[in-house]
Ligand code: NAD
């Protein structure tokens with residue numbers, strides 16, 4: 203790997219992944235961050251990396267759907283590896299307006315694959331790693347786990363668009379021989395996550411004394427993974443994964459939403475010096491999300507057994523780090539909430555969260 207193109211590097215996981223890459227010792231690869239800068243992006247996340255590594259880190263404000271520009275970037279930086287994070291990523295937004303999800307997640311992935319196919323047919327091989335979500339597998343009952351062979355059963359526009367992109371990636375491997383890998387990960391949490399997702403939304407609402415909206419009965423279950431461990435897993439696949447293979451990544455850390463929020467109230471209270479009951483009183487059960495998947499749970503034995511990966515951050519530590527990060531980044535929170543996000547909330551819900 204000499205030149206790695208990361209799509210969506212100004213979003214939550216992309217930012218963490220690029221920071222992870224620059225923390226690796228003894229590496230001299232170039233990283234090109236291609237991001238369209240949607241509401242979910244913040245290019246300032248990587249300002250220090252830009253300053254510290256001016257000859258190794260490059261940012262290009264480009265839409266992945268713009269194949270001509272992507273081909274120019276591949277040539278300009280002699281890209282040999284692509285790690286594809288860019289996506290519309292929030293289920294609730296996909297319910298209100300699915301169109302951007304189809305455009306970026308389906309058409310955008312197709313367009314990237316076409317660019318790589320053109321280079322491949324001209325004799326230039328580019329490794330493509332595609333980032334996906336366990337939501338493609340659908341909804342589990344109280345028992346069982348998703349494995350890499352679980353049939354796809356996406357149930358929201360977001361998960362359907364991610365499933366479509368996964369199928370395209372596999373099709374380009376099987377049909378054209380493109381060197382691809384896919385990872386399918388459970389819910390991530392950690393620094394830089396946009397505060398529309400459960401954990402950062404609840405933290406900010408606690409700090410602002412606003413209701414903590416829990417959808418339905420609060421008994422939906424998610425498997426939570428600290429974002430750093432997602433980065434180490436993607437790196438393991440890039441360096442040791444088998445071409446054409448799919449790897450599940452998970453935290454083996456299932457929580458009912460209501461239990462998670464009660465615990466989060468305690469963690470936030472331990473840091474603000476408040477009594478946790480002050481935050482717990484804000485818990486507010488609201489109308490359920492349409493088609494709300496009941497339970498996600500990942501079996502990640504394959505990446506553990508075949509690539510020697512495992513989680514390194516337990517939930518207690520990860521959540522502690524995350525809450526501390528948000529408490530020390532209130533300015534970041536205000537910045538990311540000040541733009542299109544609040545306008546979107548106002549237009550679609552006529553209220554501010
Ligand atoms: P995010 O919404 O925080 O960031 C997405 C980034 O992609 C943003 O910087 C945005 O500007 C960029 N982007 C969107 N459309 C683009 C386009 N057309 N061209 C170029 N850039 C574009 O998302 P995230 O949570 O960091 O998720 C990253 C990836 O990981 C996604 O593919 C998502 O499906 C997947 N994933 C996320 C989770 C999770 O818990 N967040 C779990 C599993 C998988």
Ligand code: TYD
Pocket residue numbers: 292293294389398399400401403415416417422423424459491
């Ligand atoms: P989210 O962070 O949106 O991730 P996903 O839906 O992709 O798993 O939500 C995580 C869980 O929290 C999910 O079961 C929906 C629930 N949720 C709430 O109860 N209230 C909220 O305000 C949000 C954003 C999510």
